[in-house]
Amino acid sequence: MKIAFVCQRVAAWLSSAFILMACLWAGEFFSVLLNHLLPGSILGMLLLAGLLASGLVRLSWVEAGAGFLVRWMSLLFVPVGVGVLDHLDLLADNLFAIVITCIVGTTMIMALAGWLFQWLERKS
Amino acid sequence: MMSIxxxxxxxxxxxxxxxxxxxxxxxxxxxxxxxxxxxxxxCGMLVSMEIPYHEYQEGGDYLTDLLGIAVVALGVPLYQQSKDIRRELPGVFLIITISSCFALSNTIFLATLAGASSEVALSLAPKSVTTPIAVMITSSLNGIPALSAIAVIFTGIMGAVFGIPLLSLMRITSPKARGIAMGAASHAIGTARITQSSLQEGAYSALALVLSASISALLAPIVIPTVLGWLS
Known part of the structure; x- marks a missing residue:
């Protein structure tokens, strides 16, 4: 009973890992074909959604790994952020412009996209 | 093999x-x-112990490599919402096109206002799209890719930290609109944050992330030089 459960979990993880990797590789391949117009990971995301929608891949095959990755995705941005240490001079030279655009600009974009969509949604 | x-x-x-x-x-x-x-x-630990960044990067790169798979995994919430999304796709497409144009031009305008040179302003312009696309846009326009990478991360963190309270403050209450706004403004870092609070918001955020990355990649070579032309 317990062994069957463990085997099932392991199989769920292996199949998620396999499908996610395969989608990423296929995405990278299409990205090269498209002259890097979109990164492979984004094409892989669309491919996975498409495969799930078409029924070729079942949700239960990818759920375990995908759910875990989506929940912990934030962690993966930490090393990228620490990379700022490598460019402290660029950061210092342009600090004011960066701070203004990131705080004021991001708020404005968020407001525009959110209000427009909400308005459209209520209209229809 | 991975080193110790x-x-x-x-x-x-x-x-x-x-x-x-x-x-x-x-x-x-x-x-x-x-x-x-x-x-x-x-950062504090590395600086205080005088560890050079490239040493940390050796381990950090393994985590960064996983990012590709994590982005692919966002296909699952996208699929789970696909019934709704299919119906609303034209509206989402229209709004992301508007917001992408606005994001590119508004950032150049604000950066110039803050005293940045045109080279810096154009490097900051794609800050609301995910890193690989932003870097690609900037290098194709002869900007400074490292500066774009920094701006992208700051923008993402800004969205992850203040995005959710800001959305509530701005009375954006519809879960779909909240997701769209987060994805359009704060790309994958914002999407990772909002997915934790609601899978539906996360799915719309992932959708906005995909669309704004592709639309910005297509429009940036036209929009950025045009806006810089107006300002000079």
Missing amino acids: QALIYIVLTVVVFSVSHLLQKRFKHPLLNPVLISILAI
């Missing part, structure tokens, strides 16, 4: 992140965003 040193930095990153995550759960303050706190803590 790389493994130590991976474990360090995971431990620091888990502690920050627990801190946020305990105190629930938006400034205690785990990504922000972890980056600051690790």
Whole structure:
């Protein structure tokens, strides 16, 4: 009973890992074909959604790994952020412009996209 | 094979992140965003112990490599919402096109207002799209890719930290609109944050992330030079 459960979990993880990797590789391949117009990971995301929608891949095959990755995705941005240490001079030279655009600009974009969509949604 | 040193930095990153995550759960303050706190803590450790960044990067790169698979995994919430999304796709497409044009031009305008040179302004312009696309846009226009990468990360963290309270403050209450706004403004870092609070918001955020990345990549070579032309 317990062994069957463990085997099932392991199989769920292996199949998620396999499908996610395969989608990423296929995405990278299409990205090269498209002259890097979109990164492979984004094409892989669309491919996975498409495969799930078409029924070729079942949700239960990818759920375990995908759910875990989506929940912990934030962690993966930490090393990228620490990379700022490598460019402290660029950061210092342009600090004011960066701070203004990131705080004021991001708020404005968020407001525009959110209000427009909400308005459209209520209209229809 | 992974070196011991790389493994130590991976474990360090995971431990620091888990502690920050627990801190946020305990105190629930938006400034205690785990990504922000972890980056600051690790930067502090590296600087105070005089460890060069490239040494940390050896381990960090393994985590960064996983990012590709994590982005692919966002296909699952996207699929789970696909029934709704299919119906609303034209509207979403229209709004992301408007917001992408606005994001590119508004950023150049604000940066110029803040005294940036045109080279810096154009490097900051794609800050609301995901890193690989932003870097690609900037290098194709002869900007400074490293500066774009920094701006992208700051923008993402800004969205992850203040995005959710800001959306509520701006009375954006519809879950779909909240997702769209987050994805359009704060790309994958914002999407990772909002997915934790609601899978539906996360799916719309992932959709906005995909669309704004592709639309910006197509429009940037036209919009950025045009806006810079107006300002000069």
